[in-house]
Amino acid sequence: MLELLAYLNGPEPVARFQRRCGLFLVEAARDSRGRTCAPAHADNKPCGQVQGTGDHQDNNSGYKYMVNGCGVGGRSRPQYEVRNWLLHVLFLFSSALGHEIFYITCLPCIHWNLDPFLCRRLINIWTLVMYVGQVMKDVLKLPRPPSPPVVKLETRVDAEYGLPSTHAMAATSISFTILLSAPARLQFQFEVGLLIAVTLSSLVCLSRLYTGMHSVLDVICGALISALLMLFTYPYWETFDHFQLTSRISPIVALALPLFLSYTYPELDHYSTTRGDTTTILGVAAGSSVGYWVNEQLGQTFEPQGVLPVPLPTLTAHGLAVSVARCLLGIVALVGTRQIVKALSLRVLYSWAWHVGTGHLLHHVGLGSLFRTGWTGMKE
Template sequence: MFTTCLMMISDCMVLARAVGEEDNNQDNSQVMVTETEKSCTQKYIVKNYFYYYLFKFSAALGEEIFYITFLPFTYWNIDHSVSRRMIIVWSIVMYIGQVSKDILKWPRPLSPPVVKLEMRTNAEYGMPSTHAMAATAISFSFFIATTNQYKYPFELGLVAAFVFSTLVCLSRLYTGMHTVLDVIGGALISAVLLMLLYPAWDTIDHLLLTSPFCPLFSIVVPLVLCYNYPKLDYYSPTRGDTTTILGAAAGATVGFWLNNQYAAPAYTSKSFQPGFPLVTSTMVLVLARFFVGILVVLLTRWVMKSVILGLLGYRYKFPIRDLEAQRRLEVEVPYKFVTYSTVGFTATVIVPLLHELLGLM
């Protein structure tokens, strides 16, 4: 499978190549510039904009913008149990992947010869590719969970999951952020973890919904993991990203438990009836739920980031715009964790209550 993908890349998707000063006479080509953290520049020519935007978009499917939209959408409009399983798998897989990076310490591809189209995560190590891990975990956990809830062609779901994960994996090669081994390793690790977690899905889900210790466990364990994240000799965004993921999962998990204990019957797993016929009125309802919900989620995220950062700045005596201070352990972990646990809680508790208030149930 990956041999075929590599052949496709080599034959059809060599979409960007580095150019030196001697290429400045190519006036008819659009030259795009990206700056590294060391203030040097890379120049490259886009040969095929279809593949360029396809894989830039595919790479975004492994970023926060996708998680903060797709996972809540699933909870609000598709199935609570499917959403819970995806979040459980996603958080466990991503934590293991992020920690593995900083333990193995395998470098990313050198540039040159590759051209890196992304710089935000360039300071991270490369093995395994957490984009590949997340894409594999989310797509196949969604596929496996929905096959038990909905009637649709098995082959169609399998192909959709495969295409989704493959596009994200190939995007990491195209953007120059990972080697083939990074991507293969990430996909395989995610597949193994998914197979190990699948038999325990129902048990974990039952405990998350019914155990009186669930809220305490959901907050304390992720916090301990974040504060004891592997230390590096230099700053890497992996700890912050891991804290973001675990915080969001923690807040959502508390929300799952609270809904099952106290919320209206329509928001408990016992009475929730999955599935929506694809008719116009229902599609309007689905879109209304999504846009109302995502607006509240993004507003919560913005408010909490401002408030928590302000409180931490006051506590530790640093200006709010001081990026170096924000990278300190005692600042970064509570800043990210409190912000995104609130986002997760809002998505699973506050937004459904608002939907009920607005008649969007």
């Protein structure tokens, strides 16, 4: 059993999957002048036509990415070659379903065009599984697959630990939360919904292998942990929903709990994006929860018209145009608000940090010198 777990957590299954999908490493060769260039292949591609990413360091492998397939001095991380562009684009798109750009567009569009109830429940479950997954990463501290032999197509989160895959957790929770919650609100064929949920979650899981960011064990554990969290919390979804919308202390809990969870997040021995991303997710959950509570108090619940479950609205050209316009307007307002609040928040934090830092500096250095100088002058 331990051998199987070690194999699933190793880089070779990931590298083999990448090669099966048409993603190959291009080994670097050093010439006598100290330049590293990717050698030509059977198709006689010259140096500079193989694929590569930015000029930065890979924390796991110690290899340096080189631009245009060539570099001077030091070890160069092997470039990669794409031989199946259809799968390449498909998996990159699937991987993007777990990034902020998807959450900031898809979840609000569900609220604006389908049902606020579904969006609220998605945000609640998404926040839970993402927080658990991020904390587990920084507690277990299991590394991502090394490169080589794995090709890594993403670098922003490379400093994060691997297990579990939060992409797999988010994809599983979002897909199956909609599947479990929608039948009480909307009329649709459950088998079709199940097929869509399995397909989307599977594509996102496989994309984490294709991009080289997770081992097979990371992905399996992510999907299983998400499924277990949904299984254990499912009986309490309705109870929490009622509390979130009607309780007087709901906004207090919605603001205090994320602050507490952010403050008590596990400390790391190196910089990682996990804590910042987790704080952002908790902030989204807090703001959404307070907003839903305020809407409930004002009677602006935007419930579907008719007896639940209601039929899915007929897709017409007019309805589609209205939905697209609503989404575009909402996303512009949402992104604009995000940028303004982010800029103001950073300015306030910088100002506070500067004052605190200056105060400590004066206390430990400046004030002591001033006091000593003043006391000397008084004695003289």
